[in-house]
Amino acid sequence: MNWGYSKQYSGDFIDGKRAGTGKYINEYVLEGERQKVVYSGAWKQDRMDGDGTLTRKATKEDGVVRMNEIQTGTFKNGSLLYGYDVIHAVADPDFSFSYRSNQETLQIMGGHENLKASLKQGTLFSIDYRKGSIRKSCSIFPADTKAAQREQDAALKYLQGIQTRLGPYMEEFERLSKQVPLK
Template structure:
């Protein structure tokens, strides 16, 4: 009986020792050079990145965070600098299978063009599946929210208009475009509207009804009414049913169409209310965006997050 107990104890000690050696080995930080030229410094297992580590692909791409069996998996931050057209991308959040997957924040920027995008929510690959996004291009700003059942988008002409909307309970601030779609229960379509108010009316339109998303994730009117400004004298009223145009009629404009569109927008501003808090936060983040297009000789928080210097 004692011999059996000692044998069991010996096996248990050997198992614990072996497990401890494996853990220590995986926690040791080493440097690797991969066949594709990338360099890695961090924890490894079976000669692959596994655990915590940082990988660099040339002088302008880096990821620092969790790895599993050679792939980015867990949480981490990725920077891609000096992309075509001098774009820079920073993504921080969850990863799976070497791709963004889960909750995260993605920033795209080109300060020279005054172009910034911040998206926050749940990602699949590089696409925002659910969450909020704000884009600034020169002076104009676009706001978007999406999830599996709701899609909201609107735009304003400048930051002053945006700030008025965010902080005045929608009483002020001029909206140029307003789109809102809500999935109908147990039905394939979305019920909602799309309003666009353009300078001198050209491009102004009103669309209301049931929509379906096409292969490019664009909402198309399936059943409902579309009205659009045609020229100085007429606007066209089109009726759709089951994806087909059934009637079309030109209506005398008489300077009324701009007022109709703006009235529709003002009467439906209330759909923005649940989303303004998060939009306001992202708008502030864009306003504070001061990261350079390159991390050379920089001490910004993004650059300090990595043991790397962009050349």
């Protein structure tokens, strides 16, 4: 089914609304950039709801991809509730990784290769981990005070100590990063 200038959907409907399983594609131009949004997965009441994968890509007029993103996991009311979000952009750093479950979150910024080795070496651009009342953050940049630096060093040591827990998330970040090239 096609509607508007650039929208299409193939999948299930209930009472005239997207429901069940389906694929949505929307291609349009915004501020001179070509945007492409694709969602494949579960729908409820015309919204992304359930397991699915959403991709977004922004391409400049000259054909250069400015941003490419993939979200995969569980959606609720049109937004990612739990799962992975990987963004590759013309930025510094060029990758942003997020994982969220109902118990913990992990956010990493930096390159897209050897994330586990980078954590072990303390060379990740930045990392933020939360689980319950635990919150640990650190970056490659020195802290402003000696006390803040001790806190950052302790956070890095803690994160290195739970690397076996974080490893599967980092492996999935690396796998997903291959699906969002800037070309």
